[in-house]
Amino acid sequence: MTDFSRTRTLFHIPEGVIYLDGNSLGPLPIAAKQRVANMLTAEWGEQLIKGWNSAGWFMQPRVTGDRIGRLIGAPAGTVVMGDTLSIKVHQALASALELNPGRKVVLSDSGNFPSDLYIAQGLLKSLDKGHELKIVEPEEVEAAIDDGVAVLMLTEVDYRTGRLHDMKALTAKAHAAGALTVWDLAHSAGALPVDLAGAEADFAVGCTYKYLNGGPGGPAFIYVAPKHLETARPVLSGWLGHEAPFAFDLDYRPGGGIDRMRCGTPPVIGLAALDAALDAWDGVDMADVRRQSIALCDLFIREVEARCPDLVLNTPRDGSRRGSQVSFRHPEGYAIMQALIACGVIGDFRAPDAIRFGFTPLYISEKEVLGAVDILADIMANRLWDRAEFKRKAAVT
Numbered sequence: 001m002t003d004f005s006r007t008r009t010l011f012h013i014p015e016g017v018i019y020l021d022g023n024s025l026g027p028l029p030i031a032a033k034q035r036v037a038n039m040l041t042a043e044w045g046e047q048l049i050k051g052w053n054s055a056g057w058f059m060q061p062r063v064t065g066d067r068i069g070r071l072i073g074a075p076a077g078t079v080v081m082g083d084t085l086s087i088k089v090h091q092a093l094a095s096a097l098e099l100n101p102g103r104k105v106v107l108s109d110s111g112n113f114p115s116d117l118y119i120a121q122g123l124l125k126s127l128d129k130g131h132e133l134k135i136v137e138p139e140e141v142e143a144a145i146d147d148g149v150a151v152l153m154l155t156e157v158d159y160r161t162g163r164l165h166d167m168k169a170l171t172a173k174a175h176a177a178g179a180l181t182v183w184d185l186a187h188s189a190g191a192l193p194v195d196l197a198g199a200e201a202d203f204a205v206g207c208t209y210k211y212l213n214g215g216p217g218g219p220a221f222i223y224v225a226p227k228h229l230e231t232a233r234p235v236l237s238g239w240l241g242h243e244a245p246f247a248f249d250l251d252y253r254p255g256g257g258i259d260r261m262r263c264g265t266p267p268v269i270g271l272a273a274l275d276a277a278l279d280a281w282d283g284v285d286m287a288d289v290r291r292q293s294i295a296l297c298d299l300f301i302r303e304v305e306a307r308c309p310d311l312v313l314n315t316p317r318d319g320s321r322r323g324s325q326v327s328f329r330h331p332e333g334y335a336i337m338q339a340l341i342a343c344g345v346i347g348d349f350r351a352p353d354a355i356r357f358g359f360t361p362l363y364i365s366e367k368e369v370l371g372a373v374d375i376l377a378d379i380m381a382n383r384l385w386d387r388a389e390f391k392r393k394a395a396v397t
């Protein structure tokens, strides 16, 4: 049984804050302070360029990739770190399309995160081969998988509603129709059990600054199924994905296995913070995380519905059909969230009208959930959100 009172001590949460936004930016793992300081002073400071070898910087994207692989059901040697998630979406989708050259449709859904859709649009335009991005409603994805689909590209957990796709069933259906799959795990990795190998997913990508607590701008990851590792062409063919980067050949040859998905110089400082953040998962059973996350979300939904009748649930009620977040709709959602933040309850707002809360058992318990609902109920009952200062939109919502 995972000891969540122990994991809670591993994170810095500012005094007086109830942090329900770990689905957007995880809090600071206390160990990251020392790890990053050490990287800066003892490694960069003292070892200088020797650190690429002597401090293991060069191999860090692989080492960290394997650590993340253990959290998402990926065998060793199938995950590597680097770049941002948007870039990894491009890389995975481009490689998958090349592996299915006869087909022209990329199928996705309207619940996908816009960046994934924008990246697909940009890629298809530059390919200029008559591909089409088909976007259907989330409930219609299964029926839309047919023999024209080259790649099914989905985010497993909907960023706005928290609705969870059935990765295994949709992947099986895609394969039966001759399509490949690209799964975005942005709201899955660290939030719920993921079994990429068991689901036979072809490609997967994700970021590390949400439920994995790797820090703002932390490096993303990419997974390639073993069966594609030696055939997928890394479309972003940078020098560190080359078979022999330090031979400095003029022609590109992909490296062996997942190394080919590396692109340029890895973000070593960010990897140090992430490596420290991943220590928090040692001794954590993802089945316990799932059970507790569902319980916390259920409690929040029950209490909010009982005490805030004007808020409309925007998330599946059935815990097995959602990720680790809950959202409610209200026309004044933005102002309500600003009022909450002013009272120390931090969630976020997603246009047009959703207030969103992430539930992260590593550092959130029933006590914080009930405390947040007390404040939310007060804000709603007394219209505390109805002030001009809460209605001015900031750049990041």
Ligand SMILES: *Cc1c(COP(=O)(O)O)cnc(C)c1O
Residues within 6 Å of the ligand: 084, 085, 086, 087, 112, 113, 115, 116, 155, 159, 184, 186, 187, 207
């Ligand atoms: C958070 C998120 C992103 C963000 O991509 P970045 O390149 O890290 O800014 C992309 N896709 C999904 C599904 C996300 O949830």
